[in-house]
Amino acid sequence: MSLTKTTPQSETPLAPRRRNALSKGRMPGWAVPAIAVAAVILGAALSTLGGFAVASFAIYAALLFVIGATVATTVIEGKRRGKNALALYLIYGAFILALIPLASVIYTVLDKGLPGLNMHFLTSSMNGVTGAVDNQSVAEGTPVVGGAYHALMGTLLITLWATIISVPVGMLTAIYLVEYSKGGPLAKAITFFVDVMTGIPSIVAGLFAAAFFGIILGPNARMGIVAAVALSVLMIPTVVRSTEEMLKIVPNELREASYALGVRRWRTILKVVIPTAISGIASGVTLAIARVIGETAPILVTAGIASNINLNVFANWMSTLPTFIYYQILTPTSPTNIDPSIQRAWAAALLLILMVMALNLIARLVASFFAPKKGR
C-alpha cells in the first residue's frame, strides 16, 4: 500500500540520503506486494493438497494474504495500523465478493446472448416460427429464424402504460404526504399501506389485476393494459417512497421564500418545490421502471403469451421480454432441437439487460439535465 509514500526525500543533493526520522517503523513499499505473491504461491500449494480447484485456491490465497499482511503490519507498524490493515483488506474483499456475481452475469449473458442478437432478431416476431423451421435451420446450419420484436414492443408498451398510470398516482400521493398532510391519521394510514404494498409479491399483484378485470370484462380478459395495471401496483409504492424522500429534502426556506412573495401553496409546489426535486424524482421513477420491467409472473397471468406482433394494449394477448425468455426456455419451439430457442432466450436476456442499463443512463441524463444549475 502507499503507506511509505509519505516519506519526503531530501531535495538537496549535498545532504546524504537517509531515512526520514518521522517514517521510522513503517513497512517498506515492497512488503505488501511480496506478502501477496507469497500468499498466492502458498495458496496454490495448499489447494493442490486436496485436488486443485479455483475456488479453494482463491479462498486460501485470500485468507493467507489477509492474515499475513495483518500480522506483518501489526508487528512492524503497531497495533492500530494492524487493525487498520485488517479492516482495509476485509473491505476490499467484500467489494470483490460483491462484484463476482455481477461480472459473472454480464459475462454469461454477453457470451450466450451476443450470437443471437442481430437485426433479424430485433425486427421479427415468432409468428409462423414452428418446430419444423427450427429443425430445418439446425439441419442446414442456417441462421436462427424468429425474433423478439413482438416481446420488445410488448415490454415497452406495457411498461409505458404502467408508468403513465403510476407516476401521477404516486407523485400526487407523495405531494399530499409531504406538503398537505399534517401527520394526521390519513397520512399515517397511507404511509402504512404504501409500506405494505412494497412487500406485495409480484404474482399477487398480477392475480389482483387479472381478477379485477375479470370482474369487469368477464373471464379471460387478458391484454396489455391489465398487465400494466398489475405492474403499476408494484410501481406505485416505489414512486411514492422516492418522491416523498426527494420532496422532504427540499429546504423549507425555499417554500417560505415563495410564500413571502405572495405565491399560493399549489403554485409554490408546482413551480418551486417540484422543479427543485425533479432530478431525484426522475431517477426514482426510472428505478421503479427498472424494477418492474423484468417482472415475469404478473405478465403471464394478465397478458398471456403471444408469438405475433400486437401493438394494441387494449385487446388480445401480448408478450414481453421476460415472458418470451420464460417461454423459450420452458417450452422450446422445437422439442428435439432446443438450441435455437435457448439462443433466442439468451439474446432476449441480453436485450433486457441493455434496456435496463439504458434506463439507468437515461435517469442520470435526466437528473443532470433537471438538476439546479451550477456555475457563476
Add this chain to the structure above:
Amino acid sequence: MSKRIDVKDLNVYYSKFLAVEGVNINIAAKSVTAFIGPSGCGKSTFLRTLNRMHEVIPGGRVEGEVLLDGDNLYEPGVDPVNVRSQIGMVFQRPNPFPTMSIRDNVLAGVKLNGKKISRSDADALVEGSLRGANLWNEVKDRLDKPGSGLSGGQQQRLCIARTIAVKPDVILMDEPCSALDPISTLAIEDLINELKNDYTVVIVTHNMQQAARVSDKTAFFNIAGTGKPGKLIEYNETATIFSNPAEKATEDYVSGRFG
C-alpha cells in the same frame, strides 16, 4: 407605496405555547424600525406575524390585531397570500431559487404567480429591482446565470431585489446580515437607508451597532426565562434606546451588561 403598521394586544402561539405576549407597537410609514433582544425572545416570531408567515409553521396561530393602514390582517376573510404580496420578507439565510437564473429569481414573484409580463416590462422590472438592491452593476452581464452562483452577500441582495420586484408596501428583514461578512453587511445597510425612501422597513438584528446605524426607532424584546413568553419591553427613538433607555433591562442589554 408605503404603509404604516399598528399592532394591538398581539399574542403569538406555537400550538398551546405562548411565544410572544401582549405586543402593542406603532410603526410609521417610510421608516426603519429595528427589533433587538436576546435569542429566543420572540422578535423573529413576532416579525413573521406581520405578514402572516407565522401560520405557515404547523400549530402557529395569533390572537390580536395587526393593522396595515387600518386594515386588520387577521380579520376572517383576509387572504394571507394577498397580505404577503403587500408585505415582503427577506430571510436570515439568503435563499435564491436554485433552479432559476438571476433574472428569473428577480421575476419570481411575477412568474410564479402566473402573471403575464411583456419582455420589455420584465427587462425594466429586472433592472429597476436590481438597481434598487445595488446589485445591477455586479450581475448585469450574467443575468442568465444561476442565482446560486453568486456570493452570499450578492445572494442576499438578490433576495432583496426579488422582494422589491413585487412592489410591496412594507419589507420585513429577519437578521438579513447575520450570514454575511462586514463588507456585504455594509452594502445591505446602505441599501436599507435607501429603501427607507420608498418602503416601511422592519429589521430584526442581533447586532446593536447595526440597529443604531440603520434604524429610526428601536424595539427591545426580552424574555423572563425559558418557557416564559417574550415581551416588548421598550419601544422608542433609536437614539433614546441606546443613550437614555427608560427600562433597566434595556440599559443592561444595550450596554452589554445583560444577564
